[in-house]
Amino acid sequence: MALDAAEHSQSARWAATRSAARWRVGMGGGDAAAGLTHAVPYARCGMHQAQMPVRMLRAALGVDPDAPVPPLALRLRATERAVAEARVSTLLGLRDAAAPRIGLFAEATGTKRYDSAFWQALIAALRAQMAQVRLAEIVPAHGQPLLPNLPGLHTAPLRAAAAVCASFDLLIAADSGLMHLAAAVGGAAWAGLFQATDPSRYGPYGAR
Incomplete structure (x- = not known):
């Protein structure tokens, strides 16, 4: 075929x-x-x-093309999840529903990237809404922090990055590869930010 x-x-x-x-x-x-x-x-x-x-x-x-599309399912091993959980806990502390851990990923290409002012406003808004929120940046693969006022986690291997995404209570990311990776991890909560592209066309496959 x-x-x-x-x-x-x-x-x-x-x-x-x-x-x-x-x-x-x-x-x-x-x-x-x-x-x-x-x-x-x-x-x-x-x-x-x-x-x-x-x-x-x-x-x-001859199959109905409008039938539901199964979501992607990146199946992480328990050991991968445990290592990522330990890294996030070392940086931000153990899980606590009263103090959610939120990861931010600011990297994107071209017009998909939000400027620093947007991210700083978002950080301020999150802290205003949730006084005990714990924030961290997932540092891009090039190794240069984009949100230097936040503690950062460096992740290079894809599966390690996926496990880190799943360890946060919420991941907020610009339209990027990491956003798609987070969407493929079962149980991970994420929010994708679109300003230059249409999410109905370029959003994560089978997105929740």
């Missing part, structure tokens, strides 16, 4: 239609369907980029 889920990409369509696959699936109709064995109307492909291939495959198989 060759499945072309790239919108308006001539090279992707060229590769799919000239492959030796028995099933050549792509979006479109009329002239746009030339060379495909299964052409899926645009309306059935949906908007979310990560869900398009799933919806297209379902449509090609």
Whole structure:
């Protein structure tokens, strides 16, 4: 099977239609369907980029493309969770419902990044709403803190970063890879911030 889920990409369509696959699936109709064995109307492909291939495959198989999309499930080992919990507890103290631990991730690319003034205003608002809140920054992979007035946690391996996300009572992140990673961890509470992109199109796959 060759499945072309790239919108308006001539090279992707060229590769799919000239492959030796028995099933050549792509979006479109009329002239746009030339060379495909299964052409899926645009309306059935949906908007979310990560869900398009799933919806297209379902449509090609005769399955309802609007059926619920199962969420991502990054299954962390108990040892990974324990190590992350120990790191967060060392930095902020043990879990306490009266003093929630909230992680902030300010890194994002281009116009998706919020400026320092936004984050400082958010920090002030959180502290005003919850006097005992405990805040920490998840430091980006480049190692330079963006919120230097907060204690920081450095996380490089992806699974370690995911476990740290799950150790907070809440993670607040700009539209970024870490936000998607947090959304894939079962049981993690997170909030994604979108200012330049449409969450219905670029939000986490199967987001809660």
